[in-house]
Amino acid sequence: MSTSTNRPLHVMHIFATSGSVPYLTWFAQHAQRDGDVRLSFLVMYHERPAMMDEMPAMGFDCHWIRYDPRQRKRGLLKALPWLWWHMMRARPDVVHGHLFDDTLPGMIAAWFARIRLRIYTRQDSGYHWNYAPRWVFLDRLVARFAHKAVACSNDVRAHIIGKERVDPAKVAMVHHGIPPARYTVRDEATMDRLRRRFGLVGQGPVFGTLARFIPWKGYTHIVDAAHILVQHHPHARFLFCGTGPQEEEIRARVAELGLHDHIIFTGWVDRDDVPSLFGIMDGYLHAADHEPFGFVYAEAMMAGVPVVSTPTGAALDAIEDGVSGILVKERSGKSLAEGVERLLRMDGPLLGRNGRAIALRLFDLEVMYRGYKDLYLGMLQLPGTERRDPATAP
Known part of the structure; x- marks a missing residue:
């Protein structure tokens, strides 16, 4: 990994939710404690989310993008340029999506913003396959725009490799964590x-x-x-x-x-x-x-x-x-x-x-935190993903 900058690793999380997310809160508390990872958050929802107060209180930037899940297709299209704009301003090292509604526009926006590392965690692996098969092609599209898909269980890993045909080399495993x-x-x-x-x-x-x-x-x-x-x-x-x-x-x-x-x-x-x-x-x-x-x-x-x-x-x-x-x-x-x-x-x-x-x-939260941090740092050592100062990044 490049040592051209000594600034903390900057990871931007995207989440389509209305309230606080316990495991993101716990993750942020660990980052605040250790000081070696800088987090920021883009939250997509139609009302002001609770994380707008929670994350700044811990010293992390949090921005709200209006998104109405009841008008899903139009909302995803409207959110995409705003995601891109925030990424271009912040220039994070990593963009990390978590749910389908944030991951689809998030990975595309991060690709256009030329973010060095694009990661998403699959937390809804069987939903489209079982209940909305017409959307499965979009799950596959997300994988094409991302560097890594993170499975939260081996069941998920088997699903996205076997049924969604994601390259096994692109799939990492990190269980969710609990304090x-x-x-x-x-x-x-x-x-x-x-x-x-x-x-x-x-x-x-x-x-x-x-x-x-x-x-x-x-x-x-x-x-x-x-x-x-x-x-x-x-x-x-x-x-x-x-x-x-x-x-x-x-x-x-x-x-x-x-x-x-x-x-x-x-x-x-x-x-x-x-x-x-x-x-x-x-x-x-x-x-x-x-x-x-x-x-x-x-x-x-x-x-x-x-x-x-x-x-x-x-x-x-x-x-x-x-x-x-x-x-x-x-x-x-x-x-x-x-x-x-x-x-x-x-x-x-x-x-x-x-x-x-x-x-x-x-499932210890410490194991999850270490797993993600090791994944970020390991991926950023690969050719073409070296960290650069935001002022000089293209």
Whole structure:
């Protein structure tokens, strides 16, 4: 890598979102602590995003580009010149996209701005393939404009290489990261409060899932599993933590099956209470049809909760079936119920401890931060991507 400048490495992140993004916040806190990476942010949304206050408070530039996801095609075209303009002004060493709506215009704008290193993280690998196949060609187009595609799990890596035909040499692997201190400490008073709030005193076993109510998160599978399990475990309780467009459909299914005493709709639980929420669970259920990574079950593993999961996302990287969790063979209520029965016959706390050890090794935020920094620096050593001073860059 060129040593012609001693300035910190400048990485510009692009994100199409309305609010704060926890892992970007944690990433920024690490960069602020170490002082060896300068971050800046371009945030695309139709309303002023929370990051406009959050990132400048840590000393990082943040700019807002108006983008309405409800008018997606027009919005992407309008955002592209603004992205290019900000990149030309800032001249970052790296432009890093994260979601499709920011990555498509972001990689094209960065190419026209002649940014030295263009990277994007694939966090929605199966969505277009499964639900909007006409957009898959745009996923492939993004890969052509980028130097690197970062997979957040081996499942994603296999998808973009095998189905989207991205050159394997162009694909790197960096798991998402979670700050361990946040999920390895439980508060007993909070746990007692949550048990009383959800009517769990004297009930059990308790299982939970935290996810939006949307079809591919698999709530229907969990309802079907609960219907099977309560026949043998009449005091079992299932916490459904979230909201979303499918909620009324799921509530109707619960009523139809007579599971209203067993399934508790909690709404969203305060983020600060989530570690203690994990503490009142005997197992965490993950039933998604596809999941590029899966933050919540990684958090549950880090909290020491045994996880029963469908074979998707980072669960395939972290869970050794019967050792650090339970992997079910198919996405169905019957298969999930069988997985839960296996868990109940095993030493659940031991599975939880084994899962925590794996999660701390794979998903520690420090590992993610170091992985991305090493990737940036390694790529910038390649011919044609050497760092230059913005004042002299073409």
